[in-house]
Amino acid sequence: MTRPPTVIRAVCAVVLTGYLCACTSTSGFDDGPSDLDVPDFASAQIPPPPGVNPGGCWVRDVAPAELQTVTRQIEVSPAEMAPDGTLLKPARFRTETAQVIVRERQELIFETPCPADMTREFISTLQRALDARGLYRGPITGEMDVFTLRAVRRYQSGQGLPSGLLSLQSARRLGLLTTPRDQL
Structure with a gap:
């Protein structure tokens, strides 16, 4: 199947634009x-x-205030262990992400x-x-x-x-x- 030339040009334009945007930092x-x-x-x-x-x-x-994103794991349910020490059910965790102010606006x-x-x-x-x-x-x-x-x-x-x-x-x-x- 061949694509019409306008579709190919449009795809090339989008790819080129993305490439050029990624290369804009000069410092x-x-x-x-x-x-x-x-x-x-x-x-x-x-x-x-x-x-x-x-x-x-x-x-x-x-x-401006300086913010930092902090990600941490919070235990939802503890691991279950058998009396002989074998793991029956692993602990379950959820990920929590929050922004913390490192430095207030001054x-x-x-x-x-x-x-x-x-x-x-x-x-x-x-x-x-x-x-x-x-x-x-x-x-x-x-x-x-x-x-x-x-x-x-x-x-x-x-x-x-x-x-x-x-x-x-x-x-x-x-x-x-x-x-x-x-x-x-």
Whole structure:
């Protein structure tokens, strides 16, 4: 039996689409949140909180809750054993799956390099510093693009700050900014 050419083309199109969709990751990392969750620096800026350096630049970001799926076996009925120790009837179990909150949603407020400091040269140096640590896989563009924001998030998550917005403390740890003597 031969299939009409339109059916063959339709099947090939579906297979090719599935193949192309499976090959879309370019970073080689589990990037976590989607592009829609990447913070926008301009809209995240806030006035300095009370009691801090009024000349600094501050941002607000939200770290989503982190969930983990836990699967466990629950005994429904115990095994039945004969007096001589032989197994008459094995135990029966059911599988229960639940999502557990590993980390609650957090509102983060932290100091960041000011917009005037975020030059193309600075961002290029940031990209190279993250690349040297194996966190950034992309071209050195000098632009705070999605790949850079994700690399910043990976770096800062290891430091306890799950945000793609660069903190002043992270910039200092990466060697991008100097640390004032009174903060050493």
